[in-house]
Amino acid sequence: MIHYNLICDNGHAFEGWFSSSDDFERQSERHLITCPTCTSSTVSKQLMAPAVSTGRKKEARQALVMDQAQKETIAKLREMVKTIRENAEDVGERFPEEARKIHYGEAGQRGLIGKASAEEAIALLEEGIEIAPLPALPDDTN
Template structure:
């Protein structure tokens, strides 16, 4: 995945994650990328310094200090993720294949969770198959 710093024609800056530079270009051309502040679809990449991994560089994580409202929101998201996991069949690496079978009526409709590469997820979305990543919550990386 590539993280781009983006800006809209109204001067708002934000981030976007894409499987490749071509994926970004295709999504912008199809007006699928919009500013979260004003919904403008006139979006451009900003100049970014490359992230170079070295043997000495430790894996960095983003840190956040949460107020009570944010803690409550994370708790609700955690409950949602737990419910999704409890009510879905974990098909592991077969996720893209099983999602297509359900979408095209070759298998019974049911909730699925599993693994997919960014490219596989993009391909599923382009086929009209609704997929979304499960969020990784703060306690899961500490």
């Protein structure tokens, strides 16, 4: 299939798909191609930029592939997150409340993990409560 940008004699631009260049010519000669805006059958091809393959697509694909150093870093991060999870209490949605209790001495010191909205996290930080998000690692969400 060939894609052409077309224009009618009234200046309306539209596009069309044809099985070949000859197919376009045959249909055009028989006035079978009409403008969808004004139904004019005097239609011609517009200049089109050619589809040129560049190295950018290859570079983009290569950027998605991790090198050995990146793989090692991800492995270290994964181990760190595992250690944190093993040594912390998961309090889920109660995280902001439980973090405040510990910070203000209403509960004993312990490691916590849980969930907080962006607004809740900002509020905790503004109160001087030290928190940090656990990173979402490749393959954790895929």
